Ligand code: RTP
């Protein structure tokens with residue numbers, strides 16, 4: 001089963017969208033295997049977004065992502081990385097299709113509610129940044145197992 005790292009960003013938490021977002025992920029058939037709310041440290045934020053370190057929006061991005069509690073998750077399932085990116089929609093919410101999280105709940109590229117890893121390499125790297133192995137659960141969804 002593929003795993004990906006997902007974060008409800010501080011704006012999503014402040015707008016009360018955590019339940020709605022988790023619900024969409026679970027209803028799609030993906031499985032939550034780790035979950036935490038915390039304020040991400042500046043060092044962790046810089047590491048998480050290190051690919052953007054040279055970009056003009058980097059200081060604002062780090063400031064925003066550390067500005068309040070966010071919800072971190074590891075989400076598992078078939079093609080979880082690609083499916084989560086599709087659930088989230090385009091980076092700039094103005095371009096995000098209705099029915100996606102960004103397309104339904106956001107307008108501003110700097111407050112786009114949710115993050116998900118964009119490749120298998122990024123997923124492995126980001127999961128390791130935000131979670132210890134011992135924090136990642138191992139269970140079957142009821143719809144994954146046949147009783148008889
Ligand atoms: P994320 O990493 O947050 O899931 O977003 P993403 O993959 O869709 O987009 P990415 O290119 O990785 O950008 C990371 C975050 O930086 C902010 N951003 N601002 N002002 C700008 O032009 C700009 N471009 C990107 C966004 O908040 C984006 O989510």
Ligand code: MG
Nearest residue numbers: 115116117118
């Ligand atoms: Mg990204």
